[in-house]
Structures are given as structure tokens and as C-alpha cells.
Amino acid sequence: MRSRLKDVAEHAGVSIKTVSNVVNGYPHVSPATRARVEQAIAELSYRPNLSARSLRAGRSGVVALAVPDLDNPYFAELATHVISAADQRGWTVLIDQTQGERAKERLVVSGIRSHLIDGLLFSPLALTLRDLTDREDRTPMVLLGERIGSGRAQYDHVGIDNVAAAREATLHLAGLGRRRIAAIGAQRVPSGVTARLRLKGYRQALAECGLAMDPSLIAHAPVWHRTGGAEAMAALLETGAPDAVFCFNDALALGALRALLSRGIRVPEDVMVMGFDDIEDGRFTTPTLSTVSPSKTLIAESAVDLLAARLAGTAAKPREVRIPHRLAPRESSGALIPSVS
């Protein structure tokens, strides 16, 4: 016998209206109640008539998250947080990987999946202002990462202050007495907006400390993966004689760390290493990785909140949310804070 809404309500000890709210993905249900109802649904093998309800509500309960790639632990961790935040609202998350390629990113904003989703959370790399202004699709969208263009914002946006964060990371190394501070992760436009901002912060810090800008200390990395970090570090050791290196993300830094240690170069004694992102890997390497820590939980929650307001029709003008960051000094810059006891 098929279970009915009423059976689920009785089993979960809640009202029929509450079960209906859970099934329809309305946000005003506590996580505990939602969990109880979902458990009852599972135990009774209850299957709501979802096609009918989709048509009625005009909502699928699905939002898309588009990121460059989940192979990058930063985006995997961000996706986990987005899925959790969305789950609190009863939403399912569909994940798109764009590889940071403009053609794929344009497909995402063009609404090719808009029949499936209620809204879109999008972390683009190569998208241009033109791509945004050309957009015809009306699916609500929240952008993550860098602001695109400098004019009036067209979309809700969640980001961090990359220039300030990179400046602080570099000042941290300079403050510990390092004078030949290299940077790994520079990129050429158009897809290098984040790289450009972090490079700017790095340059600002050097200027503040009266350190010369030595071009041989700046290494490019077209993609920010461990392999690129290891290769860039190997090249810097040939030409630059650095005593510290600021890597524009943790994956690059983990690659750089490996390149140094495998050559018998001591970290932090000979070369200090600093990353950016605070991915879990860096808390378990030896030495542990000093890094810039943006709050990924806050980024995910803010993005989901902005999208929810957009879907509810309570948001008017596009909003800009700046998420705080902090330095996390660990062993790779000489901080003796054990991260694992």
C-alpha cells in the first residue's frame, strides 16, 4: 500500500502542513523538523507527486552551482558548504564544472539548464562584463569570486578583499625578516582577475616595506594546481634565490612545499611558504601550511541567503557581500601552532 501525506505526518509527529512544507522545499522549517520528516518519508517509502507539485509551485527545488573544477580542493570544500546551506532550505544542488573556459561559462549564464533550476550560484573565471550584459535568461543568479567590471553591479555578488588579503600575507613574511619574497600564481588576462588582485596586494606590501620588485621573483601558473606550484618553485630556485614564497592558492603552495622539501631545502628555515584558501590538506602537511583563511562557510551561506531573497522576491537592488578573511600562520612560516595534537 502506498503511504500518504497523512501517514508521514503521523509517523513524524507533525502536522500535514509541515510535511507539505518540507516536500515543497519551503525555508521556514527547522533543520530538526525537516530531518524528522525526511526520515519518516524514507521509512514509509513515501513518494510525493513531485511532477505535479513542480508544475503547481513553478519551482523545481533545485539550484545550480557552477565552479571551475571540483579537483581543486577549494571548490570541493566550497561545494560541500553550499550543499549544506542549500539543504537547510530543502534545496538540491546541481553542479556544473566549467574548467574556467569562457565558452562553458557562457553556456551556464545563457540559461541552457534554466528549465531545471530555480536559481544559479556561479563562480566564473573567464566571463566578461559583455557576457553578463548580453544575458537574456531571467534565472536568478548570484556571483561568487571577483566582481566583473567596475560599473554598477547587475547581480548579487559574494567575494573577499583579495588585494587586502594578499597584502597581509606578504607583510606577514616581510615582518618575519624575509627580503626576497617570491610570488607564484601570476596569470595573463582575461581569466586572471583573481591573480591580478593578489599580485596587486603582493606589490603593495613590497612597496610598503621598501623591498624592490624583482621580476625574477614572480612565477606564472596558468592553472592553480599542485603540479604547477611544484614546477614554478623549481624554476624560481634556479633563477630567483627566494627566502620566502607567497602562493596565490594552497594547491600551488603544497606543490611548492614538495619541490622545496624534495631538494632538501628546509621550510621555514631556508624558505618560508604561504598559501591562500585554508584547505584542509594544509593543516596536515609537515610543516603545516601558513595561509589566508576566507570563511568558506560564510561565503556559502551568504550566497544561498542572497539567492533565497531573490527567489522570494524580497530583494531589490543587487547586493554586494564582502566576506572577512584572516591570516592562519602555521609552521611553514615559522609559527609553532600545532594544528594536530
Place this chain on the structure above:
Amino acid sequence: MRSRLKDVAEHAGVSIKTVSNVVNGYPHVSPATRARVEQAIAELSYRPNLSARSLRAGRSGVVALAVPDLDNPYFAELATHVISAADQRGWTVLIDQTQGERAKERLVVSGIRSHLIDGLLFSPLALTLRDLTDREDRTPMVLLGERIGSGRAQYDHVGIDNVAAAREATLHLAGLGRRRIAAIGAQRVPSGVTARLRLKGYRQALAECGLAMDPSLIAHAPVWHRTGGAEAMAALLETGAPDAVFCFNDALALGALRALLSRGIRVPEDVMVMGFDDIEDGRFTTPTLSTVSPSKTLIAESAVDLLAARLAGTAAKPREVRIPHRLAPRESSGALIPSVS
């Protein structure tokens, strides 16, 4: 002016039929052609009438991948490969995280999202045979990971030989002269099927080598994350005096590695460390991590192929695909194979 199918075909230099095949997600389009058509679609901001085509084809072009969590690098890497394999067929992948909880896993199999998806790739942890036999939903499903139950298979299944792989990993350590080989990652039922198989392989290897089974050398880890590995290693060092440790996944091994190195214990000289999964992190630690490497690409491709055959109606009986694995000896067990040059 809105672009039409014909404009896209002209722009991409292909037939209208080919554009239609891409838009409808049919598999028999080469990746290069698909990319050209998708680029043309993006450049012309063409939007197919997808709701209509979904109704016509009875297909959404979306498949779901349900995994315990993307925070675990193994599942993040697997998801990347699944997304790539699905993309070759023009499918979008929706990702569900179950946290390995039975209630959430039952929700996944109960078809709560079946109005959205054409098929389901599912890597369960806590699901029981009963949950599968009770299933009423008809959405095609392929299971990843352990076989559930020992009877006749009800579903297509892709997995590896965990007993054999764990046995080989343990024999590798014994063959290098280690005699007090610990294991980290044992779990209690019901969610510990993989743990039970890997423990079985570990015990088989010890028995083959005439090594005693010392219970003080077996550490439990309710979840297989780095933190659990570090804690388990710390506990083993108190009580077990191991000279090697086989961790049931790489995350545990990276935690164990950190616990050893932070105490000044040398790896591999004092304690050898072996993991399982071959996640990218382990190729960049110092020492690099010896591990068991299952082919994640093959797992993803086989699962997508099985699902495609199911959707096409060309598959009859449930099929079982066993994916090969190999040992990847690295520095943490004394192999001097530099993985980063």
C-alpha cells in the same frame, strides 16, 4: 532577435540534425563536434525550448550522483571523473551528499528526485539489502562501491576487489620486513562494509606471513577523515608500538603521517605508512604517500556506460564490473620514486 536552430547549425558548420542531437543529449556526437555546437550556442545565445523537448523525449538530460561527502578528496575526484564522463554524453550531473546516513540514503533510492533525473549513480555506505528490495522507484540506478547483500544482484554495480587490494597493501609492508603492522580505519557495522573487507584482506596477509593478530594494532575510525587518522595514530603509538601502518584510506593516512612527523618519528625509517585511494594530496606530501590506486577514471566511465545502456534499454540482466587496482609504492614505504621532479 532570437537565434534559431538553423543559425546555430550554420555558425558551427554542422547539420541541423547534429545541433538537435547535441541539444537533446544523444550520445553519438563526437566530443569535438559537441564542443563546436556548444560554443555556437553560447556565442549566439541560442536557447532551445527545453521544457518542450523534455516532455517530448521524456528525458531531462540530468543524472544524479549520490556520494557520502565531497569533503573526502576521493569522492571529489570521483565526482570530477563522473562529471567528465557524463559530459561526453551531454549529460548534466546533479550531486547529492548523504553523509553516509541511512535515512538520507533511503531518500535517494526512494526516488524523491526522480522527476528531475534520468538515472542515478549511487555510492552508498549504510544502505541495506532490505532498502534495495523495498525500492519502488523505477529510475535506472547503478551502484558504486561495495556489493550489498550476497544474493543475485538487482542492480548494475561497479566496484573493486577490496579484500585483494588490502591484502596486497599489507603484504607490501610485510615484504619490506615490517612485523608490527597496524591498521587504521576499522568500523562497526552496519556502515562498515568497506572497512570489513579491507580488514579481512589485512588479516589474510598477516596470516600468510605468520604474523600474529595483535588487537592492540587495530584502530577504529568512525569516519575516514584526516583528523580521525591523526587521533588513531596517536593512540596506536601509546599502546601498540607499530613499525608500519596500513590506513584504509588516504585521508586517514595523511592524518597518521602528520601525527608521526609532528612527534619526530621518521617515516619510513621508524614507521612505514600506506594508504588507499591514490588521491592527489598523497603525491605531494613529504614523504609522498604509498597507496593502493584504483582507477577512478575507469570506475566513473564504467558507471556512466552501464547507466547509458540501461537508459537505452539495451541492458538486460544486472551487470557487475570489477575495476582493477594497483599498488603505488612511494616514499612513505621507502620507495624512492620521485612523484614530482
